[in-house]
Amino acid sequence: MKDLFGKALLDYQNGNYTVDLITSTNISDDDALPLPYLFRSFKDMPKLEQHALKLSKGNILDVGCGSGSHTLYLQDKGLQVKAIDISEGAITVCKQRGVLNAELKGLLDETETFDTILLLMNGTGIFQTVKQVSAYLTHLKSLLNTNGQILIDSSDIQYMYLDEDGGFWQDINANYYGELDYFLSYKNEKEDPMKWLYLDFNLLLTACQAVGLKCEMLAEGEHYDYLAKISV
Numbered sequence: 069m070k071d072l073f074g075k076a077l078l079d080y081q082n083g084n085y086t087v088d089l090i091t092s093t094n095i096s097d098d099d100a101l102p103l104p105y106l107f108r109s110f111k112d113m114p115k116l117e118q119h120a121l122k123l124s125k126g127n128i129l130d131v132g133c134g135s136g137s138h139t140l141y142l143q144d145k146g147l148q149v150k151a152i153d154i155s156e157g158a159i160t161v162c163k164q165r166g167v168l169n170a171e172l173k174g175l176l177d178e179t180e181t182f183d184t185i186l187l188l189m190n191g192t193g194i195f196q197t198v199k200q201v202s203a204y205l206t207h208l209k210s211l212l213n214t215n216g217q218i219l220i221d222s223s224d225i226q227y228m229y230l231d232e233d234g235g236f237w238q239d240i241n242a243n244y245y246g247e248l249d250y251f252l253s254y255k256n257e258k259e260d261p262m263k264w265l266y267l268d269f270n271l272l273l274t275a276c277q278a279v280g281l282k283c284e285m286l287a288e289g290e291h292y293d294y295l296a297k298i299s300v
């Protein structure tokens with residue numbers, strides 16, 4: 069991993085913002101991911117994220133924390149938060165922004181236990197493929213304190229496969245429609261391709277039930293997106 073995501077966060081944090089990250093997928097063209105969005109304050113966050121932050125309590129883990137925006141909001145409220153990310157640049161930025169407990173670590177390497185685990189900005193993306201969902205959910209379950217909760221957002225992206233006549237065009241031999249190849253570039257450098265998973269609520273629910281977890285829809289957004297609460 070070249071950590072272009074982290075490089076972009078560092079540039080923005082250090083006052084060197086000139087261009088945005090460019091993302092695309094196997095089913096969509098280039099799209100800008102504006103760097104200021106990755107530094108959003110509570111008032112600029114989507115309602116689903118605000119909802120998740122308001123429900124966060126106890127000892128909290130922010131998984132895939134990015135620049136630490138969610139962590140900082142909760143930390144400022146006096147809550148105890150640990151922020152983890154696999155991007156070195158992201159963790160450096162978190163520390164520069166004042167996150168007290170930020171660690172360069174992947175979710176599967178985390179071993180402490182928490183009352184609230186946050187996975188926000190399409191949290192299911194971190195699972196990468198449908199095949200890996202059960203391993204990630206089982207691991208998340210092991211990180212929950214008694215009465216703990218996992219707050220996670222995602223989208224049902226079936227709408228991306230609708231043609232002008234309202235027909236669904238996906239190749240029937242293809243993998244699950246939310247399993248995408250994700251490409252990222254920054255300042256003309258290309259990141260190694262990665263997998264990114266959008267899980268519709270029903271599939272998340274089924275996967276949770278299969279590993280002995282409950283899953284509840286807390287809120288739906290304006291564009292096929294939702295916030296779910298997972299618990300034992």
Ligand SMILES: C[S@@+](CC[C@H](N)C(=O)[O-])C[C@H]1O[C@@H](n2cnc3c(N)ncnc32)[C@H](O)[C@@H]1O
Pocket residue numbers: 073105106131132133134135137152153154155158173174175176188189194
């Ligand atoms: C879409 S960004 C979201 C960043 C932040 N949560 C936000 O809302 O601004 C996803 C983040 O997850 C991190 N990530 C990806 N896979 C991860 C893993 N297995 N464990 C921890 N973090 C991961 C990426 O490096 C990236 O910072």
